[in-house]
Amino acid sequence: xxxxxxxxxxxxxxxxxxxxxxxxxxxxxxxxxxxxxxxxxxxxxxxxxxxxxxxxxxxxxxxxxxxxxxxxxxxxxxxxxxxxxxxxxxxxxxxxxxxxxxxxxxxxxxxxxxxxxxxxxxxxxxxxxxxxxxxxxxxxxxxxxxxxxxxxxxxxxxxxxxxxxxxxxxxxxxxxxxxxxxxxxxxxxx
Numbered sequence: 001x002x003x004x005x006x007x008x009x010x011x012x013x014x015x016x017x018x019x020x021x022x023x024x025x026x027x028x029x030x031x032x033x034x035x036x037x038x039x040x041x042x043x044x045x046x047x048x049x050x051x052x053x054x055x056x057x058x059x060x061x062x063x064x065x066x067x068x069x070x071x072x073x074x075x076x077x078x079x080x081x082x083x084x085x086x087x088x089x090x091x092x093x094x095x096x097x098x099x100x101x102x103x104x105x106x107x108x109x110x111x112x113x114x115x116x117x118x119x120x121x122x123x124x125x126x127x128x129x130x131x132x133x134x135x136x137x138x139x140x141x142x143x144x145x146x147x148x149x150x151x152x153x154x155x156x157x158x159x160x161x162x163x164x165x166x167x168x169x170x171x172x173x174x175x176x177x178x179x180x181x182x183x184x185x186x187x188x189x190x
Contacts, residue, residue, distance in 0.1 A: 082188040090183055094157070097175050101158045107137060113160045113173045114145050122147065124166040131158050131174070
């Protein structure tokens with residue numbers, strides 16, 4: 001073999017070797033890029049899922065806050081409406097009481113309360129108080145009982161209040177007290 005043939009042979013082998021090595025390097029680089037791409041895809045999917053989950057949680061939290069605020073507002077409105085209804089009802093009851101106090105039935109009620117006191121406490125000298133607005137009934141009531149009857153210096157919406165000093169007892173049959181008891185236990189349901 002001549003030098004030129006040897007050189008040609010060496011060059012062919014060198015080119016073949018360089019091509020093979022270049023192809024191997026290129027294949028290795030391609031495999032490395034493919035592996036990096038798969039890793040990137042997996043981490044991108046994980047990040048996307050986490051981001052989606054985070055955004056969903058954020059949306060849920062905002063929704064919960066808005067829902068809670070709406071519920072508070074509705075409860076406030078409901079309470080206000082119930083309070084208004086309750087107030088209206090008891091204003092009507094007060095008006096009805098005022099109308100009732102002008103009837104003969106009211107006088108009969110006063111007399112039955114006094115009769116009850118007379119039957120149970122007459123030996124203890126009770127003092128029966130009429131509402132200050134019952135001046136027109138005072139003389140009639142006083143003349144129909146043997147017990148001490150006084151006009152109160154306060155208004156208690158009608159009825160009677162009795163003090164039994166010897167027993168330290170207050171017997172409160174006033175409409176104001178009864179109305180307050182009803183108002184405290186009254187609820188408006190919707």
